[in-house]
Amino acid sequence: MTKKINNIVILGGGTAGWMTAAALSKLLNRSEINITLVESEEIPSVGVGEATIPQLQLFNALLGIDENEFVIETQATFKHGIMFKNWKQLDHDYIHPFGSIGIPLDGIDFYQYWLKLSKLGKAESLDNYAFNSVSAINKKMMRSINVPNSPLNDIAYAFHFDAGLYAKYLNKFSMKHGVNHIVSKVNKVNLIEDKDSAKNGFIRSIELMNDQTVEGDLFIDCSGFHGVLIEQALHTGYESWSHWLPCDRAVVMPTTSTEEAVPYTCSTAHTAGWQWKIPLQSRVGNGHVYSSRFMSDDEAKKILLENVTGEPLTEPRVIHFKTGVRRKQWNKNCVAIGLSSGFIEPLESTSIHLIQSSISRLMSLFPSTDFDKTDIDTFNRQSMAEQEAVRDFIIAHYKITERDDSAFWNYCRNMDVPSSVQKKIDLFKTNGRIFRENNELFHESSWVAVMVGQGLTSKHYHPLVDAMPVEEAQKRVEHIKHVIEQSVMKMPTHTEFIQKNCKAAS
Template sequence: MSNKIKNVVIAGGGTAGWMAAAAFSKLLGKLISVTLIESDNIPTVGVGEATIPTLHLFHDLLKIKESDFMAATNATFKLGISFENWKQVNEDYMHSFGYIGQSCWAAGFQHFWLKGYQQGIASDIGDYCPEHLASRLGKFAALPNQDRNHAFHTDAGLYAKFLRAISEQHGAKRVEGTISKVNLNHSNGFIKSLTLADGQQINGDLFIDCTGFKGLLIEEALHTGYEDWRHWLPCDSAIAVQTRQTKPLVPYTRSIAHPSGWQWQIPLQYRMGNGLVFCSKYMTDQQAKDLLLENIEGDKLNEPRVLKFKTGTRRKHWNKNCVAIGLASGFIEPLESTSIHLIQQSVVRLMQSLPSTEMEPAVVDDFNRKMRLEIENVRDFIVLHYHVTQRDDSEFWRYCKSMEIPKSLQDRIDLFVQSAQVYKTDQELFGEASWLQVMIGQGLMPKEYHPIVDNMSDEELAGFLNTIKSTIQRRVNSLPNHVDFIQNYCRSAEMS
């Protein structure tokens, strides 16, 4: 075929650009030329340092050794996210990775737990999840022959550097420069080439836009359009700062709600990533900065910087011969650490559906449909945290509590309340255990459990629940401390 794609041009670096470059060069580098354009004068956002377990799949694809990646990026392990003050002030719960309890063919574990909870013989639902207990106790071990239900906290800048080395090792070419013009083919509207400020012209067949919020190719050149979701997710600003690590490393991210948004704490081996997400309608930049600095520990390693964003998505992630990846494709706040996952999905899905230079409409439409379904699922999951709350102590929380939500989310909530059912469809990221933990953690309780549970006597149910709980406790108690495991497995050169 003479119309095969031969030249892939990536506009922009950062995590998105170098993930794309690493995948294309490692897996298709013998067939395709990969060029990445970035400027040292344009900083990357680089605040999304927490990940979810799906990153293992990407690393497997590139044959990346976990301990090498972690040492190079000062990474720690992550077993979940602690949500503090979300349901109500001074209350917390954990969204942990992994499975909860033990189910049967007819009913999920939550049905057995619900009856036990109603009768006072079941404890917090997290007590029936190994990752939850390990998080709380600061334990970790990578167990052989087990599902890899852990993720990472990583330095985004170092991760991009790590991926750049892989990319260049497999033939990707980095061009230093600033894009001054996007040149279009007037016959079909496709991007023909990119002109740099120094006059260089970079030609390509397929262009990947990793230029961040501005969407230099997908929006400024192709005018794809943007769908604004701020009526569902009203936070539009963030302020971030790094501090020196002062406490033992915990294997989880902290998300701490405040009157106009929430604060993150992401522990790396030698520093803490801190940030405050907020809605500018209810809080000024200065108020956000003051609140953040009041609630950090350790010496500041940089000055706080403010980021402005518009939650939403491009109307098409793939338009003409341009695919937007990362912030160029849209933005959902990092409450559930989904940014790197969405980059990964875009990159892998693009490689799986690589078209000819004709950009076949069926291929493009299928990609856009699947990415749309995936990002809408993430959106609904994030909205759940805000909407299902008992907080009414500020105008922000009263708005979130009373706002109209997507029908897809309302239907899911109604099903859970009426029947204790949770589900996951093919194109969705979050599984049943995730929906279950957040719904219950936010205070949403079902009215009924499945009648099959009544086949157990109260004594049998108590024994069933206690056996699961005690087995988990024994297993977790035998694990090493998170800090000790890191010291022996993946200690970075900068770890003090």
């Protein structure tokens, strides 16, 4: 008879640990399963303001969290997309918006008509045909309302928030749902040592500095870059992607708010990396991601300090990382979630989504104490595919550029990339085609926004576009632009929306 999991141990708090604890305590039968989260107060959180993608709404809804309450408790603002500055070339910017770009015309993707009209000089910037780009630039925000045939009927948005406050919020949520919370550092990880057992090498327990020993059936490693369980104890191995994504450090620092919070994340490319700006209600999160091969820590700090607004709230702090992925994110009876599973720089705000999707995948393949190899292999295969798809999208930002003003950008522009990235680039270069494969995270509209925004051009466009006369195509494209503009005009400003619905206490 299959034996059920009775004890789950989560090592590490922070966003990953408490998201995992909150989801498991909400979804599992708490009368049968004990959940214990162990964290150390001595290990600081990595984040300095967090940006997300829209899928976080689904996670919060799953937990039954009121969105306005979430925004208030985490000092959050809203986000329609990402503004990229200086990525194609200096003094150039574009937006990667959430949601769609235009609407299909006669069954053909909108961007194919845009490609043709743009070549003829009869279309404006692609940003002008994306509802989220226009609403971001105009600093507007609202939730969807029932207006047929209007972009207001389906508004995509995400959040900027304080990741530390979110962890505290989920801490309270989890404790109400019965999660045991222990504050202590790990002293030793005990493995099962029985060569005749199928569970030889599995984790039996963790010994803590407070002299407690915590036993478990399933261990979830949310210990961050340290990978205390998945790597230090189980020696799972790590696959580096630093040859494609050479940035390996970030200097981070929050500052005071000096201006109205905008509903988009700003990513500004510098000579050896890029800088994020994440506006919260209470402060601004700033960070400069860079490659230590091309820039010193002191130079990186100097660039950050010269390009922030407001007064620093802390001293600049340097974080070291190695872009890549754990060779197995589920090894024996241990599942790595969050930074312990791998790291892809936060250029497209995917960190929290990868936590969320790992939790969802674990629930779908939740084990018995038999720990079936087929389930584990499926988890690892899907996890790797998802990580690689996100990796490819980030690589494209670096590879597709016209910048030649520094050694870093020359390296990125000329580097060999994975065949999966090159195939997407080559496909777009011919007839402007993009195909989403294996349910990858980023849709065709995201790839179009980045490829066009970074300066990639196509020789041709979809031949069926020619079935529509140029004048008719131009008329319909202009109508879409007009509808977007009129819809955005009806929206309240981002600031007004927050003031009315979810203003946090000062």
